[in-house]
Amino acid sequence: xxxxxxxxxxxxxxxxxxxxxxxxxxxxxxxxxxxxxxxxxxxxxxxxxxxxxxxxxxxxxxxxxxxxxxxxxxxxxxxxxxxxxxxxxxxxxxxxxxxxxxxxxxxxxxxxxxxxxxxxxxxxxxxxxxxxxxxxxxxxxxxxxxxxxxxxxxxxxxxxxxxxxxxxxxxxxxxxxxxxxxxxxxxxxxxxxxxxxxxxxxxxxxxxxxxxxxxxxxxxxxxxxxxxxxxxxxxxxxxxxxxxxxxxxxxxxxxxxxxxxxxxxxxxxxxxxxxxxxxxxxxxxxxxxxxxxxxxxxxxxxxxxxxxxxxxxxxxxxxxxxxxxxxxxxxxxxxxxxxxxxxxxxxxxxxxxxxxxxxxxxxxxxxxxxxxxxxxxxxxxxxxxxxxxxxx
Numbered sequence: 466x467x468x469x470x471x472x473x474x475x476x477x478x479x480x481x482x483x484x485x486x487x488x489x490x491x492x493x494x495x496x497x498x499x500x501x502x503x504x505x506x507x508x509x510x511x512x513x514x515x516x517x518x519x520x521x522x523x524x525x526x527x528x529x530x531x532x533x534x535x536x537x538x539x540x541x542x543x544x545x546x547x548x549x550x551x552x553x554x555x556x557x558x559x560x561x562x563x564x565x566x567x568x569x570x571x572x573x574x575x576x577x578x579x580x581x582x583x584x585x586x587x588x589x590x591x592x593x594x595x596x597x598x599x600x601x602x603x604x605x606x607x608x609x610x611x612x613x614x615x616x617x618x619x620x621x622x623x624x625x626x627x628x629x630x631x632x633x634x635x636x637x638x639x640x641x642x643x644x645x646x647x648x649x650x651x652x653x654x655x656x657x658x659x660x661x662x663x664x665x666x667x668x669x670x671x672x673x674x675x676x677x678x679x680x681x682x683x684x685x686x687x688x689x690x691x692x693x694x695x696x697x698x699x700x701x702x703x704x705x706x707x708x709x710x711x712x713x714x715x716x717x718x719x720x721x722x723x724x725x726x727x728x729x730x731x732x733x734x735x736x737x738x739x740x741x742x743x744x745x746x747x748x749x750x751x752x753x754x755x756x757x758x759x760x761x762x763x764x765x766x767x768x769x770x771x772x773x774x775x776x777x778x779x780x781x782x783x784x785x786x787x788x789x790x791x792x793x794x795x796x797x798x799x800x801x802x803x804x805x806x807x808x809x810x811x812x813x814x815x816x817x818x819x820x821x822x823x824x825x826x827x828x829x830x831x832x833x834x835x836x837x838x839x840x841x842x843x844x845x846x847x848x849x850x851x852x853x854x855x856x857x
Contacts (some may be wrong), residue, residue, distance in 0.1 A: 486523050488534045491613045492516040493539055500543050510558045517569035522576045529573045533566035573807035583853040588702060595786040597656045598823075601630040606637040606709060609828040611799035615807055617773070619819050625651030625700070626771045626823035629659050631666040636709045638666040638675065641769040641825050642702035642745075656746065658700060672704050672717045673754035676745070683746035690801050703769055707827065714761040717754055720744035722775050727802070729764035729831060764831030766799060770806075775820030777810050785813045 496512035524532065540559060544550040601610050612628050624643025632635065641661045644654045661682035665675040679690050683700065684849040701721040703815075707714050718726060718738040726734040740755045761767065770787065777785040790809060796802040810818070 485519065489516040489520040489524075492519065493532075493535055496536075497539060497543070505547065505549075508558065510561065511541075514562055514565045517566045518572070518657040518846045520692050521569040521572040524573070524578065526573050527568055530566075531602070533562075533569060537562055537566070566802055575593040591713070591764065597652065597659055598627060598629075601628075603767050605630055606632040606707070607830075608637055608707065609799050609830055611803050613803045613807060613822075613824040615773070615818065615824075625655050626773060627659060628769070628825045629851045630827075631663055633666050635706060636711070637671060637707045637827070638662075638672070639705040639707075639769065639825060640702055640826065641771060641823055642700050643771040643823070644700045644772075647714050654683075654686060654700065657682055657700075658818045672706050672715055672756050673851050675704055676702075676717050676719065676754050687746070699746040701744040701772075705767065705769065705827075707767075708828070712761050712763070712829070713758055714767055715756050715758050717756050718742060722770060722772050724770075725788055725791065726759060726761070727766040727768065727791060727796070728762070729795060731795050733788060733792040735788050744798075746771065761829055763829050766796065766802060767827045768802065768824040771821070772837045773818065773820035774806065774810060774824065776820065777814050777818060777822075779813050780815060785810050799828050802826050 468781055474791060492515050494510045496509035496516075499507070499509040499512065512680065515537040517529060517537045517589075520529045520532040537559065540562060541550065544555040544558075549555050549585070598612075598614055598783075601612055603610060610630055612630070614626060614628070625646055626642070627644070628639070628641045630639050639719075640658075642658060644651045644658070646654070658679060661679050662675065665678035668679060669675045699720075702719045703721040703724055704717040705714055706716075706717075716738070717735075719742050721744075723738070724736045726736060728734075736757070737820075738755065739757050742755065768787070768791075774785060774787055779785075787806065791806075796805070803826055806824060807822075808824070
């Protein structure tokens with residue numbers, strides 16, 4: 466719910482920004498209309514002065530200068546048409562407008578430097594996130610593996626999405642999770658969870674034991690930070706285990722979006738837990754772990770993802786539904802699946818994602834699997850309602 470409210474605010478803010486960006490031109494146009502419809506004793510100079518000031522924080526330097534020049538030319542044209550340009554009052558108006566224009570250029574420079582510093586901080590945070598989320602090998606324990614981390618494009622801070630894959634004595638184990646919060650604190654928590662998972666995956670004989678180790682690691686992190694709010698320090702996560710030589714997948718889901726199984730014939734299963742569980746780190750007492758099992762035949766793909774995918778919205782506020790989009794589609798491999806998904810969600814949202822997104826796909830290869838197959842059909846820019854169009 467807290468993420469949905471934040472996204473509503475961002476969409477409203479986006480409309481406001483578009484209006485503000487159009488405002489300088491409206492100010493100049495309004496000044497011209499006001500001057501044409503009112504007696505000479507009235508002046509529209511406040512509107513012309515406001516145009517470059519409004520442009521300064523939102524436009525580039527060149528656009529800010531062009532706005533200032535347009536305001537100056539509009540005032541000069543008005544005073545020439547009324548033959549009052551050489552008089553004292555019009556000259557004072559032009560001097561005022563020139564002074565404000567110089568101030569607008571200075572403001573634009575300050576804002577641009579601040580944006581560059583923010584972009585640098587974001588780059589550092591995103592680099593730190595990628596450092597703690599190394600890309601897994603293409604093949605692990607006989608399985609084909611692909612992973613993606615997509616940073617939000619409409620946010621100031623990197624988030625806390627995570628994934629990891631380990632080849633262990635009990636088979637290939639995976640985790641995908643989402644730490645609540647953003648910024649470097651979220652990156653720190655991701656590092657703690659990834660480290661704890663890698664250690665526990667090698668030592669614990671069951672997924673329940675791995676989940677318990679993650680709980681204890683989060684408790685230690687809470688103590689180190691002096692206590693975290695129960696609603697701020699949790700992490701949703703799904704743990705999976707694919708035993709060696711077995712066509713099965715075991716899953717422990719702790720409040721995370723349900724994984725998806727894509728069969729080689731296009732049939733799709735949503736792997737809902739038999740008993741819903743709270744996220745990790747809620748600190749609300751012991752939680753009995755429950756492992757569910759599903760068949761994982763050869764050629765089947767297991768897709769794990771964070772809610773940056775399933776809660777991405779289009780312009781009408783409709784959530785992206787990965788199960789509906791993928792049902793009936795087949796892929797040549799996990800990398801093609803993730804490429805199709807990331808392209809499709811960008812088209813669904815109009816290119817502006819508001820939450821980070823972690824994706825992990827694992828395929829149990831089938832004998833004689835064709836090199837190329839049909840992939841997911843992408844929604845076209847002209848079909849924002851969500852209908853499929855085209856194929857590759």
